[in-house]
């Protein structure tokens with residue numbers, strides 16, 4: 031890192047590993063998270079279903095209403111009595127032709143509950159203690175129904191999650207290319223694999239939470255929510271509450287992690303809290319209501335992902351070249367379908383990774399189960415896809431007794447093939463075309479860094495010492511930065527400081543720093559002079575949101591577009607002041623100056639703050655801030671009009687949007703060396719190496735942090751984390767006592783990283799996304815390394831020491 035990042039040595043910040051501006055605030059306890067807000071608000075708590083599947087016969091709230099300090103108790107009946115909109119199903123956010131049977135729940139359960147944790151009633155009280163006490167006094171009578179738990183049961187069960195969806199199939203998707211059946215039949219070699227990735231969930235430090243403020247004087251609603259999509263949450267709440275969009279505002283305060291679980295909107299709780307604030311307030315009376323999810327609620331009622339059962343049928347030639355890749359998988363959908371089938375589509379469309387088989391077919395089924403809903407979790411279907419493909423590559427290598435890397439190289443899409451068109455549709459509804467990428471360059475770097483050629487000797491020596499070590503690799507390609515658009519507003523204040531806003535939200539990705547780097551470069555100011563505002567609809571109302579590793583590509587590009595517009599305007603105004611043509615001017619060191627001239631020298635340069643003062647229609651002689659900053663106002667007395675060029679609008683500000691033609695494809699290759707204990711079967715990751723390509727990098731320090739964090743999450747997913755339901759649909763590990771997460775002690779002794787750079791031509795700065803990359807191949811890589819260490823085939827992840835031990839026993843017995 032650079033010690034002093036206030037001025038970049040070459041005047042540019044893009045590409046520099048400067049420390050994250052926001053960290054001082056966040057790491058010293060000055061963050062403002064949801065629960066730091068609304069100290070005077072009424073507090074809500076929910077009655078949640080203890081059954082995985084049951085009919086609601088009766089809800090008796092009489093005793094609960096008598097608890098002192100209770101202000102209101104609501105059930106579905108109250109929604110029904112309100113407006114038709116309030117009583118509607120929660121929406122299906124992303125429709126897709128593959129969805130056969132979209133089914134969604136209600137803000138509060140109507141007449142049936144379909145997973146443990148589903149909200150049935152809400153109590154609003156003076157504080158959480160009272161609210162919880164009252165919840166305990168609400169008496170719900172259920173008629174238990176048979177639950178459908180797990181993919182196998184959903185596939186074969188004679189009972190259904192939704193009575194009108196008897197086969198439990200929410201969606202089916204089939205696509206492919208080439209004559210797969212003929213290629214399979216004619217292939218010199220053929221293998222089948224049965225694979226499984228278990229259900230898991232993102233575990234942000236901060237759970238969900240909503241705080242709503244109804245302003246009875248203005249009849250407006252403002253709500254704060256720990257979300258990844260504040261603009262869409264606002265639109266969803268305005269629609270449901272029947273309010274005009276301009277009367278509703280949504281703010282994502284500091285958000286303590288999202289990782290996908292906070293994408294869906296509106297949550298049932300967002301609907302209920304905002305509605306209750308308005309209902310308990312009404313015209314002339316203001317009211318605030320707040321709910322903060324506890325950890326148990328996060329486990330049993332937020333969202334999960336990952337669970338998939340897969341079947342692969344492959345045909346290949348003597349070189350390991352894939353002639354046919356036939357992939358069928360069943361995806362655990364949970365009880366409802368609020369977000370659509372993006373996770374399943376991601377698996378289906380990104381399973382090919384960096385490879386080009388001669389023929390390909392995928393059959394994907396999304397199955398309803400009586401469990402918590404499934405929405406994207408970092409990687410969103412890609413870790414499962416990579417598991418299927420990379421386990422196949424390893425199986426081919428083993429079968430042919432060939433080097434694992436050689437088999438992969440035989441199948442790589444080459445730089446000269448780019449842009450590579452698969453003839454398929456991608457999840458964004460546009461053709462699946464890889465824009466750029468050099469997978470061979472990545473694997474060459476990886477081979478060197480992990481000492482691939484030296485490993486067999488190391489392994490032999492370790493074995494001689496009674497140690498069991500193994501190496502695994504995995505490659506992936508990841509569609510990032512999907513559209514359709516993102517916008518930004520950039521304004522140079524009269525102080526010369528810059529305020530820049532995007533509707534995109536932030537959950538810890540370092541956006542303040544990275545976006546400021548882009549704006550600072552365009553406006554020739556310091557990073558610390560740029561304030562970035564995210565996720566506040568009062569500041570920027572229209573956006574898509576933070577997911578699919580789209581922040582850098584989408585909002586980064588939008589900031590660039592807007593800042594360039596501001597820079598052009600600044601040059602126009604400065605041209606009049608300096609009497610120089612605009613084409614001779616540049617923005618540098620807080621000034622607009624003649625190209626090559628020293629900043630700060632009168633006659634050839636003018637401070638940006640002065641340009642801002644001149645361009646702003648306020649009575650600048652009285653603007654103390656600008657007077658202090660520039661000394662300018664004391665000499666100027668003409669208040670009649672702002673001295674800006676004719677035809678220009680006042681204000682040194684601009685709004686810019688960026689809309690890409692399609693997603694851009696990042697990629698990477700990972701390798702791991704693991705050691706397994708011969709006695710206890712404990713699995714330790716010794717080394718982990720990442721070669722990553724996200725095109726041009728704004729801030730390598732941030733990207734490395736993102737990738738390393740995601741690798742840690744991937745190691746969690748490979749060795750520790752899973753959601754366990756029993757056959758009754760009760761979650762058996764709904765607390766951190768039982769749900770294992772890795773500590774720093776479970777991280778590899780060494781985690782090394784290097785980059786290849788294949789810039790994207792699809793956005794002005796050549797970027798690709800980075801936020802999910804690290805987690806994508808981790809399970810596949812670690813499975814391969816364990817397999818190499820043990821000589822036992824690994825087909826299901828995560829894997830615990832006891833499971834490995836069982837596999838050893840089975841293997842020894844076979």
Ligand code: MCN
Pocket residue numbers: 234286287288289290407408409537538539540541544545576577578579580581582583586724725726727728729730732733736797798799800801802
């Ligand atoms: N970046 C960069 N150069 C690039 C690409 C990215 O410097 N070529 C920087 C970006 O400026 C940004 C960070 O890397 O600061 C991640 O950028 P990007 O890949 O665009 O991802 P997003 O900003 O869209 O963030 C979303 C992504 C996703 S999808 C998940 S899930 C995730 C992740 O980011 N959740 C996170 N990282 C997370 N990190 C934290 N701390 N918390 C989460 O919840």
